[in-house]
Amino acid sequence: MNLIARTGIYLMKKYIRTAVFIAALSLVAACTAQEKTSATNSRGKPGFWESVNNFFLPHPEQREVLLEKQTLYFLVTVEKGENGWHHLVFNPNHGSQGIWNPESPDELISNYCKYTTLFLQCADQYPRRVLFVGLGAGIIPRFIRKHFPATIIDVIEIDGEIPGIAEQYFGFRKDDKTNITIGDGRDFINRNKAQYDIIFIDAYNAENIPFQLTTEEFYRKIRAALTPGGLMTANVANLGKPGFMAGEIKTVQSIFPNLAVFVCPGRTNYILFAPVNRKFDSVAIKPKCDELEKISNPELDFRAMLNTRMKAEEIKEMTGGAMILKDDFAPVETMK
Amino acid sequence: MPAVNKHILYAIAFLTGFALMGYEILGVRVLSPYYGGSIYVWGAIITVFLAGLAIGYAQGGNIADRIANLNVLRRIILFPALLITTFPVYGQRICKLIYALELDSRAGALLLSMILFLIPCIFLGAVIPILVKMLAVDSKKIGSAAGNIYAVSTAGSIAGTLFTSFFLISWLSVTKCFLLLGLLLIACWLVCVIFQSKRSKE
Numbered sequence: 001m002n003l004i005a006r007t008g009i010y011l012m013k014k015y016i017r018t019a020v021f022i023a024a025l026s027l028v029a030a031c032t033a034q035e036k037t038s039a040t041n042s043r044g045k046p047g048f049w050e051s052v053n054n055f056f057l058p059h060p061e062q063r064e065v066l067l068e069k070q071t072l073y074f075l076v077t078v079e080k081g082e083n084g085w086h087h088l089v090f091n092p093n094h095g096s097q098g099i100w101n102p103e104s105p106d107e108l109i110s111n112y113c114k115y116t117t118l119f120l121q122c123a124d125q126y127p128r129r130v131l132f133v134g135l136g137a138g139i140i141p142r143f144i145r146k147h148f149p150a151t152i153i154d155v156i157e158i159d160g161e162i163p164g165i166a167e168q169y170f171g172f173r174k175d176d177k178t179n180i181t182i183g184d185g186r187d188f189i190n191r192n193k194a195q196y197d198i199i200f201i202d203a204y205n206a207e208n209i210p211f212q213l214t215t216e217e218f219y220r221k222i223r224a225a226l227t228p229g230g231l232m233t234a235n236v237a238n239l240g241k242p243g244f245m246a247g248e249i250k251t252v253q254s255i256f257p258n259l260a261v262f263v264c265p266g267r268t269n270y271i272l273f274a275p276v277n278r279k280f281d282s283v284a285i286k287p288k289c290d291e292l293e294k295i296s297n298p299e300l301d302f303r304a305m306l307n308t309r310m311k312a313e314e315i316k317e318m319t320g321g322a323m324i325l326k327d328d329f330a331p332v333e334t335m336k
Numbered sequence: 337m338p339a340v341n342k343h344i345l346y347a348i349a350f351l352t353g354f355a356l357m358g359y360e361i362l363g364v365r366v367l368s369p370y371y372g373g374s375i376y377v378w379g380a381i382i383t384v385f386l387a388g389l390a391i392g393y394a395q396g397g398n399i400a401d402r403i404a405n406l407n408v409l410r411r412i413i414l415f416p417a418l419l420i421t422t423f424p425v426y427g428q429r430i431c432k433l434i435y436a437l438e439l440d441s442r443a444g445a446l447l448l449s450m451i452l453f454l455i456p457c458i459f460l461g462a463v464i465p466i467l468v469k470m471l472a473v474d475s476k477k478i479g480s481a482a483g484n485i486y487a488v489s490t491a492g493s494i495a496g497t498l499f500t501s502f503f504l505i506s507w508l509s510v511t512k513c514f515l516l517l518g519l520l521l522i523a524c525w526l527v528c529v530i531f532q533s534k535r536s537k538e
Contacts (some may be wrong), residue, residue, distance in 0.1 A: 072375050158374060184372020187441055205373070212368040327369040329509035333503075 028189070063087060066169060071161040073205065078169045085109065086169050088137040091206050098137025100170040106146060108300065110204075111264040112235045113139050115271040115305055118262065119198055122231050122275050127151050127197040131225070132212070133185040134203030135162050138172030145173065154196070155180045156188040186212040189221045197227050201234035208239060211330040214248055218327075219255040222277060232256065232274040238267050244335040245270060246322035250317065254324055263312040340406060344531055345467045346488045348409070351524050353492025355517045356460050358500035359420060360385050362517070363453055365510050366427055380445040381453065388454045392461020399462065399463065406467035406535070410528035412463055416456035417525055421518025422510040458481040464489060471504045 063079035066086070069078075079087045079096075088098035099109040108114050117140075127148055133139055135157040144151060157163060160182045166172035174180065181188060185203050199222055203213050212218060222232055229233055236248055249272070253259045256274030273280050310318075325332070341529045364373070371377050395529040399408060472481035475529060504513050 158372070165395060183441060184367060184374050187372040187374075190370065190435065191438065210368070210373045211365075215369070217369060324511075328511055331506040335508035 043092065067165065068291055069161060069165070071159050076159075076161065076165060077166060079226050082094050086137075088165070088170065090204070094206075097204075098139055098166075098170060100137060102171070105171045106143070108139060110139070112237075112269040112271060114300055115264055115269070116140050116200065116233055116235065116271060117143065117300055118302065118305055119231055119233050120269070121306070122273060122278060122280050123198065123303070125197075125229065129154070129194060129196050130198040130200065131156070131194075131196045133199065133201045134158075135166055135172075135180070136202060137170040138163075138166035139170065140200060141178070142170075142172055145175070145178070149177075151234060152175065153178045154194070156185050157182060158184055171203055184210075186210075186213075186218055189218065189225060192221075192225050194218075194225065195227050195230075196225055197230050198306070199226060199230070199232045201232065204237065208241075208244070209236070209248075210324070213333045214332055215325045215327045215330050216251050216253065216254055217257065219274075223255055223274075226276050228277055231278075232272075232276075234272040236272060236273075237272045238269060241250045241335055242318075243322065244332055246319045247325050247335060250319035250322045251325045253315070253319065259315075261315060262305060264311060265307045265308075340470055340535075342471055342526060342529065345471050345485070348413070348463065348524050348527065349467050349485050349489040350492035350495075351520050352413070352460050352463050352510050353489035354496035354499075355416075355420065355520050356385070356389075357493040357496035357518045358504065358513070359453070359456070361497065361500040361505065362510055363449065365505065366431065366452070367445060367448060369413040370431050370448070371441050374441070376442045376444070377445045380442070380449045383446065384449040384453050385457050386414045387450075388457020389461040391454075391459040393464075393465060395458065396462030396465035400465045400469035404466045406528045407507060409463065409466055410469075410525055410532060412459055412466065413521060413525045413528060416459040417518055417521030420514060421454075421516070423514040427514075 063081050065077055066080050067076070067078040074090045075092060077089045079089060081087060084101065084103060086100045086102065087096040089095070090097050096110070101107055101109060108117065127144075128150075129152040130144060132153065132155045135141070135155050141153055141155065144153060155163070155178065157180065162292070163172070163174070163180050163182075167174065185201075200214070201222070203209060219232075226232060234252070236245060238245065249259070249261060249270070252272055252274055256276070258275050258277075258279050259272055260273040260275075262273070262279035323329075360381060364378060365386075367377050367381065381446075396412075399412075408508065430451055431448060433446060434451065437444065439447065468478070468482045468485045471485060472478040500517075504516070508516065
């Protein structure tokens with residue numbers, strides 16, 4: 001009896017200690033993880049505890065997954081939202097890189113896609129040949145093909161699986177005037193001998209733009225690949241690194257003095273337009289050339305987009321202390 | 337043969353491991369503006385570094401059996417030290433030359449890596465067996481001598497990888513990083529010189 005009592009008391013003490021310890025630990029963890037207990041983190045994606053919840057009890061609002069594929073470079077998922085929209089997500093918990101509505105296949109949904117069409121403001125002739133560095137969901141190439149059937153479209157994409165995914169889930173169509181090359185964008189432009197009227201740059205790896213696509217040497221080659229009336233447009237996502245954004249804008253501006261910068265709503269993306277010789281005209285709100293006037297996607301509000309252009313003084317203030325990125329020194333992964 | 341202070345041998349093992357891995361990280365940074373940052377650029381560089389180490393280990397072992405002292409070590413360290421320090425002088429020129437051959441990206445990356453990195457890696461690899469031989473004065477202790485030299489060298493490699501990729505690349509230009517790593521190896525060479533002359537005075 002005595003032995004049982006003593007053993008009982010001993011076990012109780014032992015387990016009470018353990019229980020108190022676990023309780024204290026949980027309390028500390030819950031308190032210190034205050035920020036992470038919010039349902040969404042700074043990127044609008046599920047926060048830590050939300051993800052833990054989702055692991056055990058699937059969240060009803062999560063999107064249906066149409067495809068999940070591990071490629072050489074990304075864990076790509078194609079998700080279908082409640083409204084039927086397809087979303088291209090390059091890595092878990094990152095934002096949509098491309099949005100497409102199967103019911104309205106020509107509609108441009110993402111803000112940065114809409115902003116990219118501002119190139120129409122600067123083009124005064126039919127683009128003969130264009131280049132896309134980074135394919136993504138192929139929304140803009142699809143736009144180009146729809147409005148400019150005779151344009152030769154070259155695409156350089158590092159991930160061999162992406163063109164297939166774009167075709168299957170995002171309405172991208174390859175035709176005999178579309179040339180897709182699988183490889184690195186910098187390698188492509190190094191070897192390039194063609195001349196382009198427009199070059200669209202939108203290339204990212206998991207966390208940032210690969211450094212060899214951000215430097216002044218790279219943009220010098222891009223400029224050399226453009227026709228005299230040509231134009232480069234780049235989508236620079238706001239990764240929460242203002243130092244990098246300022247450096248990148250300063251780098252591009254050093255090669256393209258006529259750079260125009262537009263800011264998407266919510267500062268999610270900065271869209272750069274760099275004409276080789278002309279200036280970007282924000283005054284005219286209708287596309288310049290006759291053929292381009294026929295283009296009408298109802299969701300494109302040129303006037304509103306043009307109003308978000310950064311003024312020269314704003315750009316100067318932003319890039320004041322920034323560094324120009326060079327191949328020899330472009331610490332893009334750690335710039336703040 | 338009087339044994340060299342083992343701390344010197346460990347220091348050299350650590351620093352050469354540090355320089356080797358830092359060199360590898362910088363190598364990717366050098367090749368990316370030409371062949372991109374694709375997976376095969378990484379693969380090409382890792383392949384060449386491992387090949388250099390393999391050849392270096394074998395050759396170093398042969399040398400070590402014949403003669404293993406600070407004299408030999410000093411000469412073997414000096415060559416990669418100079419090659420790495422002067423890389424900013426010849427590196428870009430060789431890159432442009434090989435790139436102009438317009439080879440397929442995989443073949444080109446491999447060829448360029450071999451030309452740039454194979455020889456310094458062979459020499460840095462040869463250092464290891466010589467250090468092992470110098471450390472293992474007692475034939476019963478060869479196991480721990482080999483284990484310790486490899487452990488310390490690998491620790492140096494860990495530090496080199498971490499420090500270079502997390503910090504050095506963010507702080508300094510690639511050119512300055514090469515100079516820094518080269519100076520580390522020249523410091524190794526100086527250590528050999530200093531302690532060799534000390535011993536010869538005894």
